[in-house]
Amino acid sequence: MVGLGAIARKLFGSANDRRVKGYRPRIAAINALETELQALSDDALKARTAEFRAALAAGKTVDDLLVPAFATVREAARRVLGQRHYDVQLVGGIVLNEGSIAEMKTGEGKTLVATLACYLNALPGKGVHVVTVNDYLARRDAEWMSRIYGFLGLSTGIIVHGLDDEQRRAAYACDITYATNNELGFDYLRDNMKYEREQMVQRGHHFAIVDEVDSILVDEARTPLIISGPLDDRSDFYNTIDTFIPGLAAEDFEIDEKQRTVIFTEAGTEKLEQRLKAAGLLKGGSLYDVENVSVVHHVNQALKAHKLFQRDKDYIVKGGEVVIIDEFTGRMMPGRRYSDGLHQALEAKEHVKIQPENQTLASITFQNYFRMYDKLAGMTGTASTEADEFADIYGLEVVEIPTHRPVARKDDDDEVYRTVEEKYKAIIATIREAKTRGQPVLVGTTSIEKSETLARMLAAEGFRQHDFDVLFDGDDGRADEMVFQVLNARYHEQEASIIAQAGVPGAVTIATNMAGRGTDIQLGGNADMRIANELADVPAGPEREARETKIREDVERLKQKALAAGGLFVIGTERHESRRIDNQLRGRSGRQGDPGHSRFYLSLQDDLMRIFGSDRMDGMLQKLGLKDGEAIIHPWINKALEKAQQKVEARNFDIRKNLLKFDNVMNDQRKVIFEQRIELMTEEDVSETVADMRHEVITGLIAKHIPENAYAEQWDVAGLQAEIVEYLNLDLPVADWAKEEGIADQEIEARVTKAADEAFAAREARIGPELMRRVEKAVLLQTLDHLWREHLAHLDHLRSVVGLRGYAQRDPLNEYKTEAFALFESLLGQLRGQVIGQLMRIELRPPEPAQGMPDGALEHHADPFTGADEMAVPPASMLQTVFDEEGRAPARDPADPSTWGHVGRNEMCPCGSGKRFKHCHGQFA
Structure with a gap:
């Protein structure tokens, strides 16, 4: 029986379909400009960037310029890269510009789609960040797409591991900056540990496009970024x-x-x-x-x-x-x-x-980092299963973008076996059949251990593993041999090269499920990758051009052979706890309308099946007479597994949501502290702030020791005198004042304030006003940082024990909020006291330059x-890569850097200076 919702969708279309149809007028308008722009010279096309910026200065908005800007980017891409954006890619660009998530299948060209929204949102000059999951993709995408941006007069920067502050500052100053999520988050935290505004590298959070948005904003967001120092x-x-x-x-x-x-x-x-x-x-x-x-x-x-x-x-x-x-x-x-x-x-x-162990110096979650952007967008092949989380936490809608060509991949129902051994036998039989047909096979495993188990079983069945740098060329019969490749940790540097050749006829590639994400598997192989590998030492000239042509012809011939065999066959060796990972694996096949095939092989001994109640299923299958080597195949099994996966996803969502609720409490406080730091760094003169703090400290001392409406006999004169010495470094005759007839607390406060102001003015005169201004600022920032670190430790401890309050029928989150607020008020009180205590004792000595990040x-x-x-x-x-005969690593000679080998940036420098390598010899490396 067809559900009412399905009938309604058939009649009216889904909400997603209606939204995509709503973009048609703008797509038509962009297409209408194509002929006009094709007639322009390169210089005239480049000049459009200045025209757009002038229009923005005259009061137009970014959205007003969408149609002409997108048409300009499309024409620039056609001239520079030889790639013209499809209409569905224009739809993806509109979705990104609206601050939503564009869900696009693998191979639909997300990298090119991002150029549309990047260019448009970079026009105001506030900077656009494109976020990737690793350094390789950040470099690849930036180098590839910067040709379009450079042609149109925009600058492109890259932030990857190992850059110094000057390089980072220059990259963030660019119109468009490609970076990894970790580097962006850590730069934000490091910036808020600096002591001068000029030392900061980021210039704001205007617009970000997050590639593989599900991986970064969902998977990676389970854990916070932390900067710590040793205990x-x-x-x-x-x-x-x-x-x-x-x-x-x-x-x-x-x-x-x-x-x-x-x-x-x-x-x-x-x-x-x-x-x-x-x-x-x-x-x-x-x-x-x-x-x-x-x-x-x-x-x-x-x-x-x-x-x-x-x-x-x-x-x-x-x-x-x-x-x-x-x-x-x-x-x-x-x-x-x-x-x-x-x-x-x-x-x-x-x-x-x-x-x-280490003490936390600064911390932030990805949820709270990315929510700082004025506009946030994302793209991935698999977001719809997490749509609720994106909407709930980030306010992001997921829009499914239609494929350029209909998906022709055949997705089989899962085959479920009783034991792992039976499952692997069935997988090997399927690989053998596909290899006989000349069909390329990608086998997805959940871990390196399982990929190597399968590799050993294939070897036992007569297959042979070959090295990653042996490419199939289709001429010498290697594709017909029983050979396979394993893509795992040992070859992660060659990941792109291996995965790029996984579409050659007869290729068998065993990989972890996430391997090669961001790299297309092209049927017949990747011609550009083959050219780069095979012709690396061949200089430009007629010979190279002839060999390039031969490689491209060879790849096209192999592609036709792979298409005839049925396209890429994706085999999943078990279900992952998240449906998204399974969908990503499936999505490797059937790109751009190519044929393809996918099937998952499961056993009742798999982790997901075992943990989610397979015992009863095993007994039931035995009663039904399921024989060894036979599989159960039924859509109901798929449904049951999806339900199990949904349970795991829901549990993980709850974990992230709960983490965020607690982090939001800290985030409110972090924003206050970080904003105050920036204000203090920006101000040349903080003397008024310091004077206010001094007066607040005095008011607090008087209120504490001379309660309102109390008799003179009830005053704690001795305690007041002691704390005036502690906080103000003044020995005042408070006991004598208290004996005066009719004296009130206001009069005592006025006398203490006058004495403190005069003492501070005299100290300032001795030190010099200019030096005192620098001292005030340095003391204020350093004390704030010290107390903030202690505060973070207190919040960590509070967080670890507050859950036990639930046993007393008290809401742990409310308890955390209440106590965290009390701790924050205490921090501010301590800040005033410690700053004034130091400044009232400061000696004539120039302050040491503050470094920000502690060694x-x-x-x-x-x-x-x-x-x-x-x-x-x-x-x-x-x-260490070189060992002596007894297997020992050679000793490092502090005086000879050639003996140091590879030194980690956070290691102590081998020269013996006592500094980290990055702050010593590493900063010149």
Whole structure:
């Protein structure tokens, strides 16, 4: 029976269809200008940018210029790149300009679409940011599209890892800047740790287009960006706690595999409490007394390290370091570290050197960073499954853009087997059949471990793995051999090269699901990539041109062969917890109307099936008489799996939403602090602010020690005198004043204020007004930063314990808001007191130039799927490439940089200066 909604959509069209139809008049207007613009000379076409800017200065809006600007970009792209925007790409550009998400299938040319909205929104001169998921895509897209922008007179910048402040400032000053999400966020945090306005690199947040918007604003947004500094070494503490865990019995803890959590049972808690008491680590009588919050936290982390994390699966020990293996991509991640003491717990478990924890200096979530932009837009192939989240958190609507040509890919129902072995046998049989037909195959796996398992099984079946640089050329029979490629962590630098050749007839490529995202799989192979690889050493001239022509003809012949075989066959080896990842894998096939095929192979032993109730299904299938090697194929199975995936997605959405609710509290405070910092940095003279603070401190002291309407005998004269010495550095006869007949608190306040103002004026006269202005500013900013860091630590601790208030029927979020506000008020009070206390004691000595980022500061972003730190310093053991006969890394000679090897930017400089490499020899590298 057809639902009423389906009938209505058939009759009226969906809301998305109606919105896309509404763009037709503007598309027609853009097309109407095409002939006119084609007749213009290059100089006349370039001059249109100045005309548009003049129109904006005269009062027109960006939207008023959309039609002529888009037509100009289309003509420029045709002349410079030989690529003309399709009508559906113009629709995508309009959607981006409206501040929405354009959902476009893989291969529809999102990179080119972005040029339309980028150019239009760059005309006001406030800067446009194009956000990508990695440095490779930022460089590739910027270099590729800057030809259009440069032709039209706009500048293009790139922000990638390793640039200094001057290079970053120049890149942000460009009309259009390509950057990764991490670099943008960290630049914002670093800017708000600077001490002079001129040192800041970003110039505002006008308009951003986020490529792969689902990955950045949904997946990556689970964890905040953090800049931190090292704390004291607590190795003994971690090692002591670690000794308690191995002695626990099975009844002392409970593991929830679905939630990936482990907790102590009542028996385990009692046992642990006794051991901690004996070790002298407990304060008070109970493990859960408020003084023991830190101990409880680290005990729980040690339990996790022992019971949830397995050596050689979740991490390996290499060169005396614990190195994480990414559960999502399967990549080994040298230098990334788990946060909140978990990595230290693993180091204690494995008895290797324990690195100290870090204190948060600055932090922000991607949600709150990207919501600062005046206008935000995004594009991806898979956003509709997360449409509610985009609307709820970012106010972004998702618009599905029609494909240029109808999708001809055939998506089969899933095949479900009882065991993993049966599933892999079916996959290998399918690969063999496709290879016989000459059909290219892309096999998507969820981890490096599973991709290599499949590779071993293929090798056992007579297939041979070849190196990434062996390309199929179709002439020597290699495409007909039983060979395959594996795209995983070991080849991530060649990722684009491997994935670009995955569409050659007979090619078999095994890859993790996310591999090659942002790189098209073109049937027949990528001609440009082959030319770059095969003709790298051939100089320009007739010979090179002839060989280029031969390669392009060869690629076209191979494309026809692949088309005849049915296009790219995508095989999924299991379902991911998110439907988007599955859809991305499917979307690799059937680009631009090409034929294609996709099918997922599952088993009841897969993680998703096992966690979401496959036990009953296994029993049911046995009763139905399902034989070994047989699969169950039915649309109902697909529906059931989608429901399971929706549950996981909903849970992850709740996690992100909850994180955001708490971060919003901090964000309001962060905005106040950061705005105040910028105001203070911008002002030349902050003496009035300092004077106001001094008077507020005095008013507060009088109110505290001489309560309103209190008798003189009730005044705390001794306390007032002591605090006047502490805060104002003045020894005043307050006790004598208090004995005067009829004296009131206002009179005492006036005398203290007069004495303090005179003392400060005398100090200023000695130091000099100009130097005092600099001192006031430096003290104010440095004290604010110091207190803000302490405040962040307090909020972290409050956040970790406030959840327990739920047991007392109190809303943890409201409790957090109330206490966070009280802490913020306390911060402001401390700021006044500490600033005035320092300035009233300042000596005649020029201040040292402020550096902003403290030495030893590190950047962190936890991987949303593994919790691993993406930004941490790779350990030396992973960076050394030359070893002696006994397998030891050579020692570094401080005086000889040639012995240093690769030095991480956050490592201590090998020269022995005590500074980070990036602040020492690294700044000249």
